[in-house]
Amino acid sequence: MNMTITSYKKRLQQLQPLIALFLLCLIIAIFSDRFMTVTNLWNVMRQISVNICIAVGMTLVIISAGIDLSVGSILAFAGAVTASFLSMGAEIPFFGIYIGFTPLGAILVGITMGGVLGLVNGWVITYFKVQPFVATLAMLTIARGLTMLWTQGYPISSLGKEFASLGTGWFLGVPIPVWIAAIVTLLAVFVMKKTRFGRYIYAIGGNERAARLSGIKVNRVKTLVYMLSGMLAAVGGILVTSRLDSAQPNAGMGYELDAIAAVVIGGTSLSGGRGLIMGTVLGAIIIGVLNNGLVLLGVSPFWQQVVKGLVILIAVIIDRSQHKDKK
């Protein structure tokens, strides 16, 4: 009987972010009649999708007790690469060869690029034993620089209707980016819950040495995690590029912070080993709704930042007080 009470309590705790989100929506809806409209809500969701993609990757990284600061820059780079491959094909320097790409081809190249940069992150971290914070901080600068080099600092625009529909289109009454975010989420939930790889990520984040002694190829798993994070950042980059129909060289600046915030609000511990994908998704939605609400309520942009920071703090404090026995 006692067990049912505790599991009931546990269930309630898991619901807490949902309740918080509900209250948040309620408050905004009371003060602004533009919030609860179909157009606005889909718009918000469309915007949130990008952060969800990035934050899901970030969750994997953080559960493995790492961090990935480079996602914003990787997003920009992947967006730029995709855009340039789309708009003019790739002109390979020195050879003068010109190859054209279908949107799908260009997208795959973009995602691959993200994966490659993520792989470099993972390699530097595992092979040279550089701390994730430092390695990905370096990548943050490097990838941004590469983006500038690639674009020469100019946006790449007019990418074709087909590509633009990815970011702005609808499928079965739901924006396509939302579909993509949903698929990414479901896949990640599946991987974390049902596969060996997911279990290994938790184990490595919880106790890397014990994981290694259990025969886990720690370096390989970690590298893969950073690669996935890079690929998901690239997906985000492609969505952003497509929505704007333009790849901006300074796209995605500061996105890593929003992603980390979503992860943290979702109850994932920055020290690794604990966390849930669904928590992150809720976290991302809370941030997105909050952003939208603050705008609708006419709060000044300066105050918006303060409020956002406070929300992150409160979320974490509540979470910590519930998990204090688990450290």
Place this chain on the structure above:
Amino acid sequence: MVSLRNITKQFNGVYALRDVSIEFPAAKVIALVGENGAGKSTLMNILSGVYADYEGELVYQNDVVRFQGPRDAQDYGITIIHQELNLIPYLSVVENIFLGRELITPWGALDTPKMKTVAKQLLSRLKLELDLDTPVSQLKVGECQLIEIAKALLVESEVVIMDEPTSAISESEVYALYDIIRDLKASGKTVVYISHKMKELFTLADEYVVLRDGQVVQQGLMAEVNEQQLVNMMVGRTLAERVECGERVTDKAVLRVNHLSLLHPLKEDMLLEDLSFELCKGEILGIFGLMGAGRTELLETLFGLRGKPATGSFSFDEEEVSFFSSPNEALRWGLALVPEDRKSDGLVLGMDVRSNLTLSVLSSLEKLGVLADVQEKELCRQYVERLRIKTATDQQYVGHLSGGNQQKVVLAKYLATQPKVLMLDEPTRGIDVYAKGEIYDLIREQAAAGLGVIVVSSELPELFAVADRILVMCDGRITKQFKTEEATEESILQAALPDK
């Protein structure tokens, strides 16, 4: 004087302690005994202020008190040496000893020279010679345990609780601790001593309290019981007959180590020097040595944790191998190591019992890339039953198990890999007397099934109980080999001491 009255404590609806009342008189050493998971550590955590939410009351010098944390309890004069190590790996020995109680010069700077002097004195009382500036991450588990003791001795207290302070220290190294405990007693302090080593309890304790399933079942004077009676009280059932497996040692070598040497990673020094030995199928080989003899290093080298050895090679199951480059490779070949320190090497504390137990065999539980839930649960259930791991469900956090049960989970994790050679580094650290017997049976059973087993232990009785052959190591070298029947305690200890 301190007493506990009607203490009840539950975790998520599961009782760890039920209506426990005990008095701890001054100037006495009280042995608190019980099986793994009986509730000893939980009770002591209440006494020392770690848990503030419990039912019942704690009376200290005639006042009812409720400590609001370990520091609060310490200020009242109650100190605890915890069962699990709590040192900060990258801080040095002195820094750890003085953590939170640093000595300060009149103008606010750290008074390092003074701290070092005090630390040196403390360690010399424990007969421990160490460079005070070494980070504790470079020390052995046993040394860490001694530092925990030193830390506790730093504060003057009326009640000193020791929760398995010697689980990683060998018998010949605990005498210094005995002296300290006698000093404490002579100066009127209360010492509560938890240990699964009967010999220690009978040497030290004046009184005993037996806990079983969270309740006090018996208390009395140590002089009035013998070991068998005490064990029976703890277990509460008559012990099953031990099974002997008969002849199981074969002459087929499964592991052959040739001239293995290992360099010290930092110093120009050998950690292991020219080791050669052989292990047959079905054989249990004991390795004895004092702290720093190189036992753990030997096992870790074989297991692929120490990189390429300076010289030597080994053959495994009739195949020549130069060395294993990672635990993954070793495990794939069928060589498993149950590590010494469960908290840092053995377990992922934040994961549940099931995930920990199956971590080493997940690939075999996969179907089309998806983990097979049913098989995983079944595997876990088997081992929980076989090793009698006391856990509420298989989804309990492993960090919430009692120390001995955590150890069993580590053991199960590596047994599950079904190795050909099983290396055990202090396999019964923190395991109660009865369960120890069961684990020895299990080791014998495994050997009878054709496994080669290496047991490293600093407890001679343990080696006498399980090993067929005993290697003695000292300073990275094998100094002697014995057949167990021919070995005596003296001859082994003599071989283990440096510079004869």
